[in-house]
Amino acid sequence: MPWNAIETPYLRVDQPRFDNNIQRLNCHLNALNTPLRPHVKTVKSLPAVKAIFNGGTGPITVSTLKEADFFAQHGFDDQIYAVGIAENKLPHVKRLIEQGIDLKIILESETQACNVVEFCRLHDVVIPTLVEVDCDGSRAGLTPDSQALMAVSQLLADAQLFKGVLLHAGGSYGCSTRAEKVAAAENERATAVRVKDQLAGVDIACPIVSIGSTPTAHFAQDLSGVTEVRAGVYVFFDLVMANINVCSLDDIALSVVTTVIGVKPEKGWILIDAGWMALSRDRGTAHQAIDYGYGMVLDAAGRPLDGWVVESTSQEHGIIKHRAGLTDIPSDIQVGDQLRILPNHACATASQFDKYYVSNAEDELIDEWPRFNYWT
Numbered sequence: 426m427p428w429n430a431i432e433t434p435y436l437r438v439d440q441p442r443f444d445n446n447i448q449r450l451n452c453h454l455n456a457l458n459t460p461l462r463p464h465v466k467t468v469k470s471l472p473a474v475k476a477i478f479n480g481g482t483g484p485i486t487v488s489t490l491k492e493a494d495f496f497a498q499h500g501f502d503d504q505i506y507a508v509g510i511a512e513n514k515l516p517h518v519k520r521l522i523e524q525g526i527d528l529k530i531i532l533e534s535e536t537q538a539c540n541v542v543e544f545c546r547l548h549d550v551v552i553p554t555l556v557e558v559d560c561d562g563s564r565a566g567l568t569p570d571s572q573a574l575m576a577v578s579q580l581l582a583d584a585q586l587f588k589g590v591l592l593h594a595g596g597s598y599g600c601s602t603r604a605e606k607v608a609a610a611e612n613e614r615a616t617a618v619r620v621k622d623q624l625a626g627v628d629i630a631c632p633i634v635s636i637g638s639t640p641t642a643h644f645a646q647d648l649s650g651v652t653e654v655r656a657g658v659y660v661f662f663d664l665v666m667a668n669i670n671v672c673s674l675d676d677i678a679l680s681v682v683t684t685v686i687g688v689k690p691e692k693g694w695i696l697i698d699a700g701w702m703a704l705s706r707d708r709g710t711a712h713q714a715i716d717y718g719y720g721m722v723l724d725a726a727g728r729p730l731d732g733w734v735v736e737s738t739s740q741e742h743g744i745i746k747h748r749a750g751l752t753d754i755p756s757d758i759q760v761g762d763q764l765r766i767l768p769n770h771a772c773a774t775a776s777q778f779d780k781y782y783v784s785n786a787e788d789e790l791i792d793e794w795p796r797f798n799y800w801t
């Protein structure tokens with residue numbers, strides 16, 4: 426099928442870039458002797474995850490139990506569900522464990538730990554559980570060195586459910602210099618190892634020490650004491666990652682292809698058929714070095730239209746303007762032309778679509794990868 430037979434807006438993956446991004450992190454982590462547990466929340470697609478594992482079914486991180494179910498059905502039997510557990514999901518977790526899936530959950534409070542222990546006792550099931558540790562104050566997790574962390578771990582260990590610790594350095598998304606990212610990675614590692622050692626001091630073994638985000642995974646210099654690293658958005662990268670210098674614009678493997686549906690030279694506007702339904706509402710670059718609005722504009726061949734961004738959106742319309750207020754629209758842009766929009770946040774933009782159209786280095790359409798969304 427030729428590209429122009431596909432209705433816009435659609436999602437396009439540049440496979441050579443996707444492959445390079447996977448290769449880059451694999452090489453880095455291989456050199457540090459630490460396995461990767463990719464977070465499949467970004468791609469939510471079997472062919473994409475198979476490509477990450479070169480056809481295999483390695484350990485994965487999931488963000489929903491729908492991902493857990495789907496990948497379990499396709500042979501991925503080692504999973505961490507890396508969102509703090511809610512009691513209403515425990516029956517679903519039990520079903521997966523009873524199907525033979527080594528599914529681990531995470532939690533960060535005594536209430537959750539008591540619920541899990543009680544559920545396991547009542548239903549005669551073992552749910553392997555990791556305690557989430559907060560290394561930089563950016564989201565969830567128990568404070569390192571705290572009484573609460575030791576108490577929750579002990580509760581789980583007494584019930585033979587404790588499996589280890591999980592950390593996610595969310596603060597690394599605010600680190601733009603190399604030194605900051607290296608420090609965030611080392612803080613994530615060192616905090617994890619400190620907690621592991623404290624637990625060893627009270628005879629609680631920590632078989633899993635799981636850390637990671639895309640920035641820290643790429644900038645870690647040493648991973649000793651860690652058993653695995655997690656990262657998700659690294660396969661596609663996006664403008665948020667480019668803005669903090671984790672990748673370059675040329676590494677971004679995902680774009681939304683859109684059609685020009687209006688040109689307003691008097692206003693300096695180009696109207697496109699990609700609004701927030703296609704691009705998502707994510708404005709992750711709003712407070713970064715370069716604000717790309719709802720996305721950066723490329724021509725149909727993937728060449729940047731310098732300074733042009735999707736400045737505003739409604740449901741199915743996008744308005745492209747120049748960031749510096751230039752009103753001279755490139756003269757060759759006409760109604761009916763196609764453009765590509767690089768996403769602020771690949772996970773959010775991908776989640777607006779149900780498939781990827783995949784291109785090779787020769788710009789040929791070589792595959793379609795179905796993807797899924799939602800929770801149940």
Ligand SMILES: Cc1ncc(COP(=O)(O)O)c(C=O)c1O
Pocket residue numbers: 464486507508593637638639640655656657658659
């Ligand atoms: C618990 C956890 N681990 C790993 C990741 C992957 O990080 P990234 O999106 O930076 O690839 C995320 C992302 O949200 C996460 O929440």
